[in-house]
Amino acid sequence: MGKVRKGVEVSIAIxxxxxxxxxxxxxxxxxxxxxxxxxxxxxxxxxxELDAEFIPVESEHSAMSVCCGSSAVxxxxxxxxxxxxxxxxxxxxxxxxxxxLPMVMALANRSLSSPLSIxxxxxxxxxxxxxxWIHIFVENGQETYDNIFCAFRMSEDPDVLLPVAVxxxxxxxxxxxxxxxxxxxxxxxxxxxxxKMKNTLHPDNPVSMGCFGMPEIYTETQMNREAGVRxxxxxxxxxxxxxxxxxxxxxxxxxxxxxxxAEYCIVTMGSYGGAAIEVVDTLRDEGEKVGAIKxxxxxxxxxxxxxxxxLGKKYLIVIDRAISFGGPGGPVASExxxxxxxxxxxxxxxxxxxxxxxxxxxxxxxxxxxxxxxxKAQSGDTEGFTLYGLxx
Amino acid sequence: MAKPMxxxxxxxxxxxxxxxxxxxxxxxxxxxWRSERPVVEKEKCIKCMFCWLYCPEACIHEAxxxxxxxxxxxxxxxxxxxxxxxxxxxxxxxxxx
Numbered sequence: 083m084g085k086v087r088k089g090v091e092v093s094i095a096i097x098x099x100x101x102x103x104x105x106x107x108x109x110x111x112x113x114x115x116x117x118x119x120x121x122x123x124x125x126x127x128x129x130x131e132l133d134a135e136f137i138p139v140e141s142e143h144s145a146m147s148v149c150c151g152s153s154a155v156x157x158x159x160x161x162x163x164x165x166x167x168x169x170x171x172x173x174x175x176x177x178x179x180x181x182x183l184p185m186v187m188a189l190a191n192r193s194l195s196s197p198l199s200i201x202x203x204x205x206x207x208x209x210x211x212x213x214x215w216i217h218i219f220v221e222n223g224q225e226t227y228d229n230i231f232c233a234f235r236m237s238e239d240p241d242v243l244l245p246v247a248v249x250x251x252x253x254x255x256x257x258x259x260x261x262x263x264x265x266x267x268x269x270x271x272x273x274x275x276x277x278k279m280k281n282t283l284h285p286d287n288p289v290s291m292g293c294f295g296m297p298e299i300y301t302e303t304q305m306n307r308e309a310g311v312r313x314x315x316x317x318x319x320x321x322x323x324x325x326x327x328x329x330x331x332x333x334x335x336x337x338x339x340x341x342x343x344a345e346y347c348i349v350t351m352g353s354y355g356g357a358a359i360e361v362v363d364t365l366r367d368e369g370e371k372v373g374a375i376k377x378x379x380x381x382x383x384x385x386x387x388x389x390x391x392x393l394g395k396k397y398l399i400v401i402d403r404a405i406s407f408g409g410p411g412g413p414v415a416s417e418x419x420x421x422x423x424x425x426x427x428x429x430x431x432x433x434x435x436x437x438x439x440x441x442x443x444x445x446x447x448x449x450x451x452x453x454x455x456x457x458k459a460q461s462g463d464t465e466g467f468t469l470y471g472l473x474x
Numbered sequence: 475m476a477k478p479m480x481x482x483x484x485x486x487x488x489x490x491x492x493x494x495x496x497x498x499x500x501x502x503x504x505x506x507w508r509s510e511r512p513v514v515e516k517e518k519c520i521k522c523m524f525c526w527l528y529c530p531e532a533c534i535h536e537a538x539x540x541x542x543x544x545x546x547x548x549x550x551x552x553x554x555x556x557x558x559x560x561x562x563x564x565x566x567x568x569x570x571x
Binding site for chain 2: 180181182183243280281288289290291292293295296298299301302303305306309310
């Protein structure tokens, strides 16, 4: 494929990126709203356009198990899922990270049952927040396409060796047709070196993976994992930095928009970032000193960058897309509160949970959230969270 | 194991906890788990090898006199050999004395 700009459904752009990344194996089970990604990849492999194994497994548990085996022999591995599929594979999802098996997942974020819902929010990914994967949240089609390559680069870096999930909002992003700048195959080859695992499953050099760990060693294995995830941070920046050099499109763990001179900011993650900055512009015209902060990298959490963006602001209005039932707030807001606790210049934080299971949050709603959130912050009404748009 | 398990630091572990030293499980003496040990009545043993076949630890071997017995360095005392023996020549005896 040559360099071309085309109007394409984001799911198809992902399948094309996976093809260009020249993966060796894809194992996935179709689930809404991830379906188009996997369907298209199956077709590409069946047509002989990509020399890879496509394994149509009987469940997501098997999909992730196959992916672990594939990565363990040193094959470039891709999968994709959503919601219940992620829940079903969660057992092996954790193991992939613990065994430090590089692979990339497009995680089309969708709400969890029950009630049964196929629409978008972040309740699925928050379930596996602590699994030890690298989590990136993308906002639009171009960012999704680009981050498939960046994710492989991060994942397979010999100094990282971690699975990476590229989180994209189900339907809002997966089914959107957008202009996407495709890169030349040669540029991708240059950017993605051949995947070489240090220890692979091979009869010439046998090793044991996924061993039993007694209490005497388990704590040490967990610190080794923690250091691995935390230590991946500079290599994530490096992967994004080199992509930026080659394409001119630069990505950072935390993005800010008109935040430098803002009195207060709205904080989003995923596709809501686009709407947020649109509303920031309108409100600025009306004299509100508001800015926007977007979290792109969720794990490892970019503490310093977030603090740099947030400290000194008067208020933060944080939008969560999931509920932590009975908890201190939405999962994002809870972590941000913790990140800012007792820091000089820490803003007062107000937390909204919005857009559960695809309930539309329009620019008008963002406007209401921002203005109402500011008033709440000013009056000290900061406990817990507000479920935006709730009846009753 | 190059080092006993309770002395390995987190920095010394292979990435992903991969064990690169092959067959090091022989250094792990599971016999310490045992609360009962199998004792064989040699005269009753018909040398059918059922105990050898069923032992999950694969620690049963042929002894000099042709009957079968467990290597107590590894035998966990699970009692499967005694349960499976068709002539009931294996008795589990408490280690407690």
